[in-house]
Amino acid sequence: MSAANDTDGFGWVSRTIHWAMALGVIGALGFGTYIARMEVNLSNLWMFAAHKTVGITLLALLVLRVVWHLVSRPPEPLPAAPWKSAVARWAHRAFYLLLLAVPLSGWVASSATGIDTVVFGRWTLPAIAPASEAWEEAGFAVHSVLTKLLALLILLHIAGAVTRRDGTLRRMIAGRAA
């Protein structure tokens, strides 16, 4: 099992990052929705810190993924109808954009509250926005909209992966299309 990608398939590094991010993103979306609606008290306050930790980790994984794909080029998409290929191409571009913008908007909103963004219970990240009510409201509004777009995109991505019978899904699970 190769770590690097080649022209025919994904190496284990790309696949591991993909599935780790898939689990993390779906978990963070569900978790974020839950904590946004729960009654907050001292016993569940840690969940906000946990959500921030997952978000920042996903941001780090995205950076790692981009760097890795510069080092080890991923294979070209498998042949498909032109409209399917176009949808897949734009969906992937949107994924990268949203996977960058969602955690950043959360970080901006968190910074704007004036509350430290602490990850893994120990590291305080620098504020990336001024402590400002306007930034806070805008940050959370953007975060909310983008997470919903990301959820829709995930559904589209899953539908595409499941309905394509050309080995695309197998390639991301086992490395090879066949």
Place this chain on the structure above:
Amino acid sequence: MLRAIALLLLALATPLAAAPVDYRLDTDGSRVQYRVAFGTDEIFGVMPVEDAAVALDFAMASNSSVSVTMNAAGATANFPFAAQALKGPSVLDTGTHPDITFSTTAFRASGNDAEVDGLITIRGVTRPITLRGGLFRERGQEPGDRSELLVRLTGAVQRSDFGADGFSDMVGDRVEIEVLARILRDE
């Protein structure tokens, strides 16, 4: 513990003092406590009292006055994030409004209790408030000794009235306030 002896009625019944007596604040012995609901729990903490001007007329309560400046930027809370949220832009916005001020507009005494009408300014917004409380001697002080007194005033504000409505989905609107100020008579 302090032996709480309400002096006010006694003091007000004393006809000897004809003019307000000025007191200065002992900042180390003074603080403002606050409490606010946080889900099923509570956020509480203290704010330092930065300055206070107290003039007490023991003959005519209505001549008395109290003004207090609290250092909101120095507020503490029972957990760190609460203090940061409290001082943040959507609540007290201490970066722009580091102080909370209170000054009396009317002073009434009834029995052992006092009622103080005043204006409180939070986030630059001024609203009327009524505080209740009294004056107390410290343990060991001689009866009639008014050189050192404790002022205790309690009241509540709706923080949304002042635009301090951040985290309203998590934190209650009604904030209980208790001012404890140790004052020393100006000699």
